[in-house]
Each structure stands twice: as structure tokens, then as C-alpha cells.
Amino acid sequence: MKIQCNLNGTPTEFNCLPDRRVIDLLREDLGLTGSKEGCGTGECGACTILVDGLPKLACLMLAAQLEGTQVETVEALQQTEQGRTLMAAFSEEGAVQCGYCIPGMEMASLALLRQDEPLTREQIKEGLSGNLCRCTGYVKIVDAVERAARVKGEG
């Protein structure tokens, strides 16, 4: 079927089976391999994308559910000041090791940063609790999001 959505700021139309998993659509069909698949069952968060601003798991969504939505993947981060700040914070705070969880981690973080309230460390940990990382122990990931939140507060 024909599906129309706004993908990373660009109106996009694609033809695919309505039950195509969004993660396959992104990675295989559209070449957007920044979003990762770690489990395929909605438990690890590596495939987190934003749909209409909300974090969603691309491995549990079907293509038809994207009809008429605004979709953001990690590839969109470079388009905005907030996205670039977030990527720089992850890189410079040492939050990145193998890096496989990072795109999903950043998209979950972006959703947190867009909330109006200032973020505490505990709130960041809670907000990222659906995203597994096997390398870091989370300390520097939380540092990175804290820094991005601080920059936002100053900005």
C-alpha cells in the first residue's frame, strides 16, 4: 500500500506491505540504518524513533501506522541545534562505547529534553529505563543528557 508521512522533515511517500515492520522499512527499504534492532520484541529500545514527538519502538510498529505522522530518526538530529547539542554531549561526555544503543538512547533523550520541566538526574534515568546499554553502566549517558538539558536551560 501507499503510505505518506513526514520523515525527518521531508514529506515522504513509499509503497510497502502494510504489515512491514517500521524497523525493516527504515533500515532495509530506506537505507536509514542509524536506527538499530537489538531484540525485535520491544525490550531493548535500540530502535527507538519519535512518531509525532513520542518515543516509539520501530520493531513493534507496522508501516501502516506511520500514515500521516511526523517521524524522526537519529538521522534527523543533525538538522537541529538541539539535535547537534545532544550528539555532541554524547560524544564529548564519553557516553558512546560500542554505540549500538546510542541512536535509540538519543531519540529517547530528545523526547525528554522537549518536555518543559527541567530534568533531574533521576528523571533522566527513568526516561531512559526502556533503553538497554551493555557497555557503559549508564553513568556517562546520564551525564550527556544532563549536559544537553543544561545547554537547553542556558539557551
Next chain:
Amino acid sequence: MQSTRPLTIGTSAPRGDAAAKAAGTEPYAADRYPADCLWAGAVRSNLPAGRIIAIDTTAAAALPGVVKVLTAADVVGSNRQGIIHKDMPVLCDQQVRYSGDPLALVLAEDRSILQQAVKLVRFELEPLVGLFDLDSALAPDAPLIHEGQPGNLLAQASICKGTGLDGFSDCDVVVEGSFSTPVQAHAFLETESGVARLEEDGGLLLEVSTQSPFRDRFEISHALGIPWGKIRIVAPSLGGGFGGKDGATVQCLLGLAAQHANGRWVRMQWDREESFKAGYKRHACKMEYRLGASADGTLQALHARLWYDTGAYAHLGAEVMELGMEHAGGPYRIPHTQIDGWCVYTNNPTAGAMRAFGVCQATFGFESMMDLLAAKLGMDPLELRLKNALVRGDENCAGMRLTSSTGIKTCLEQLQQHPFWQQQEQWKAAAPRFKQRGIGLAAVFNAAGYGGGVRDAATAKIELTADGSFVVHNAVADMGQGNSAAFQQIAGHILSQDAARITLKQPDTRTAYPSGSSSAGRTTYTFGKALITATEELRSRLLNMAGMVLFLQGNDGLELQPGKVVHPPSNKEITLAQLAGYMQPEERVCLGQYVAPTCKDIPPTAKGFFIGFPHVIFGYGAHLVRLEVDSLTGQLTLCDYLAVTDGGRVLNPMMFDQQVQGGVAQGLGYALMEDFTVQNGVVKTPDFATYLIPGSLDVPEIISIPAQGEPEETGPFGMKGIGEVAMNGPLPAVANAVADACGVRLCHGPLTPQRVLVGQTG
């Protein structure tokens, strides 16, 4: 904005790979979807022990879109893989030995056809008696899992030092304990994956998530009968490894698939369930400990017996057991030891390499024993550890005299000064209602580098490109630990170049040189030393060429700066791009090689060791955890974690902390929740809903402090590997803290609320 300052050893520069990973543009093997590729998938036995009667591929082969269904009969080579012991079939030919054993390999046009076809392969197996625990596998009448391995023993070894068990006769105090540890899964987020194809010249190309690209050529060559020189392996950044991608996973299956794909690309990626069921695991271990000391707390005698369940195939099981034995006495002076090890085949999933390789099991036993001993002696547990801590020149429990940097005492002393230790009584006294607070310690160590009998060598390559920038050709895969960033930093430091001018090319067996596996805390150490040699040679060539072009008699005053060579006394300079233009292509490439120190003299009292024992360099650490036990539910809340680590000189403090924090987090998972469960050979924890690993709310703030000790003089800029040592601390530290909080001594991991409650209520 990237800094234009030269990279400098000892500073916290962001990793060279971080920006691309944060942008989602770093290429992983799992990101490869070649146009028009075939999809390959294995048909697995689901039965843990059986003889193959028949495999019927007709229905699967008849499905439209299925290109081939292959069985063992299609394998031309030995059909056996394994790093040292080649006992693991690529496709089973006679027998299946665990539930993940592969019987057939399907090639299909797309993933959904592949999934259907895999279910259509019919096979008939005659069930055999399965051996699912150590006792049944070791029983005198147990059937043999592998012919030629009597007693189902992959390996059996012993260490006897001093007067061995006679040493107990002089002890004033003796404590005993029995311990066990669960199976742990690596749970890297990028599952086993890769792509392969036969090239036009008949060569085989694989791009694969691997920790050992150069060894993979030998594995594939041996198993599939392809000359190894015709095999090319490309190893992009891994989405985690931790040991689980050391050794063949998809490699031989992909190679076999490519042989039958008519020159088309073939893609294989295990899904999470297949990764859990068929991937390698950490060995479950059973331990019996006896430890004796003088009344003043001086350790005198140790008897340790360790049984490792290696599952269906050898992988590195024997070496895992050996390393556990080498560490079974902790980082302490013990004059008399008897350490016995058994590595046992069962019909469980194959256990292999995992970070802290046999050591974290033994550390749980030993560090629990130290607290038991301290309690019996009425001695402060930290004082007991300090009193017996190894110093350079001592013999360790395996009978090896330590001639390299030995920083455990420094680690313990720094921990002792920390407020968490100094203020422990006040902190514990402030426990809220229904909570009991405890503090637990663990002193840990972990060998770095290959052990005796193995050449630990690397050949590094660095190149000045025609445009005046540099490429470091990495040869040891980066599974996330950051060795490639360290290599950029080393090259930048020696050449006085900023990060943007130094590109790192991940391993490719065509353009890099054999440098061993990414394992054993050796990647930065061994390759780093080789890279220093190569880079210093290149620096010398650059200065020489600059001197020629600038008409300077000697090197005095000549220096490298980002992008150029300058001579301030004469105000002359030349850009690196200009210099490159004056140099021949081969002149712009430098190689350096290094052979790391390994032990040649195995102590005569060690029996049954093959290779990988003993070691000469160790990283050390002192760990402390503060936790609360809920006296109503047994729930543990970790409040703080402190790790002081001796890794010699720290090249990049941020990356040092990454390794320590990550190792501690994996160790905390092992301590608190990770329990890979197999019942009668069938995996009961095939996903992240049943196999839990720590999330962001499960770990406390992990404080990492480098030991202010001595550099490791053999290492690159004085460093030594610390990738593994941090994994060893959490399980014993948490167990010791629980005992401190509520008096319950837990001897079986993981330390779940149920076990705490049972301990509290009896």
C-alpha cells in the same frame, strides 16, 4: 566543533568513533543490506542430545524463493571449527550435542521466505541421554559427549605450590565454603551478523561482526576447505562483543552459504532468540574452597576446587578454566596452595570466552572466603586484604613471581582513604526503617595478555596519505572498548596531530596484518606498542624529508605541528600535503611489530595445562559497594559503587572510566539478576523479558578512580589492559555487603531477593 589541538596521551579526548556513532552513521556488519542479497539461516536441532537419522530438505527446497538448502554433505572441508580444539561442526553430520546445534542451512531470496523455509526442513533424531549438569556428566557411567574425551573432561589441571595441602597443618584458623555461579549471556545489542560473497577471482569476502578477523580465515579455511589466502575478512565496529564474538559464530555458515550463492551476496543475522540459544555463554561454575591463616591474619594455605560447565563444545573452555585457577587465590600472598580444576562437557549451550574469562567465578569464591576469614579472625576485612596483598616480587597463588607492576596495595589504600570507607559506621547507622545497610569489599585482579605458550604479537601500519593526513590501519577489532580511539590518540601524540587529521581504518585482512584477537585485555597494549614503533618511524621519515626540502643540516629545531612540519629558528615550514608529494607511496607507509612478554617458564608444580597459562601482567582493582537490604522483601538497593583500578598509566581518563563503569555494570548484572537458565538442555531465557540485564535504574552511580601507582613499564606509554578486571568485583562485593548488612552469607549467584529472604528467614 572538533579541537585542532594535537591529541595528547593522558588527556580525555572524545573517542574518534563517537561522533559517527552518535550520528548513526558508523557502519556495523548488521547494517549491511547488499542489493539483491540472499538471506541465510540455520535450522537448529531444538533437541540437546541425539543421533541424526535423517534430514529431509525436500519441502523447504520446493518453496518458491528458496535457493538452496545445505546439509553437512555439502561441506567440502573438515566441517569442524573451534579456536584450539576443533570439535564443533559447521553443520552436524552424525550427532547433535545441544539444542542450538545446526542441522541445515537455508538460502532464500528474502527474510520471510527464509523464516518459512527453516520450519519446513524435517529431521529425524534418535534421542540420546542428555547430560545437563556437572554431576551427571562426571558420573562414572555417563555416556561420552565426544568420543576421545574420557570422563566428559575437556581439561583437568592442578597447581600445587609450597607444601600444598600440608600447609593447613600450621594454620590457626581455617574457613570453608561452597559457591556456585550462573551462566551469563554476553547480551551485546548487535547480534551475530555478517555478509559474504564469492568474488570474481574465486576468493571469499566476509564483512562480519567479529573479534578475530585474522583467525577467522583459518577457521573458515579448515572447516570449508578454502585456502586461507583466498579468504578476506573485513571487521567493522562491533555492536558489542565481550568475548562472545571471539571464535566462529556466523562465519563458517556464511562462507558455506556464499559457496552456493552463485556470486551473490548472502546476509546472515541471528535474531535475539537465536543469539541466546546458539551463541556462546559464560561458564557456570561450582567451587569448593578452604582457606587457612595464622592467628594474626597471615594467609597460609588454600585449597580450591573449581568445576566449569563448558557445554557441548570446547571453544576456549580449557583456557577459561586455567585462567580461573590462576586467579583462584586472589591478589594475595599464600605460601601453600592446592588448586584443582575440571572443565566438563555437558549438553548445555556452549560456554566460551567472556570478559573476565573464568576469573569472575573464582573471585566470587575467594573474596567471599576473605570476608569469612576476617569474621572468624575478628579482623577488619580491609586490613586482612592489605596485610596479604601481593607486591612486586611476591609469588602469586599459581607460583608465578610477579615482575611487572603490581598495584593492588595502592588500590586498597586509596579505597581506605575514601569517605565511603572512612564514614561507614555513620552511614550504616543512618539506615531508614526496615532497611539494613551494608558495605562490601572485593580485591580483584585479572591477567592481561595471552598466557604461556601463545605468541602475543601485533603488526601495526600507519600511512601518510597523498593529501597529508594519516590513516592508522587497525588490525584488532573494536567491539566498543575504544582501542581504535586509543590508536588515533597514540599516533596523534607522536606526530603532534589533531584528531581530524588521523583516520582509523577498521580491520581488513587485505590491508592490515595479523595481530591476534580482540581479547584478554591485550588490544591496546600489544597493538599500541607496535603502533608506537610504526609511528615513530613515520615521524622520523617526515622530519628527514622536511629537512631535505627545507635545506636543514640536522633535525634540531624541526617539529611536527598539525598539518605541517615547522622550523621556528629559520621560520621555515612545509605542509604535510607538500611533504607527501615528495615521498613515494611505499615511503609513506610504516609498519611496526611487537611481541608482548608472555611466560615461558611454567612452574613445575602446575600439571595439566596446555596453553594460556600462566601470565606475567595483571590489572588490579579494589571495589566497594554500599547497599540497603529491605528486611521485609529481601530487595537490594545499591546506593554507591566505587572502583579503584590499577591499569598503569592512563592514556585517556574518560575511556578508562568507560571500561571500569561498563565492567562494573556487567558485574552488577551478574551479581543481581542475570541467570541464563537451561532446563534439560532447553533455554528458558531466550529474550530480554526473561534474561534481565541492568537498565539505567538498576545501577548506582559508579565512581571510577585510577590508582596512583606505578606505570607498567612494558606497556605503551606505561598502560596495561583493564578491559576485564572490573567485571570481577561486583558479585563478591555485593555478597559481602549483604552479609555485612544482615548477616546472610549468600554463596550462589545471582543474589536475588528470594535468596536474601530465604537466608534471613532460614
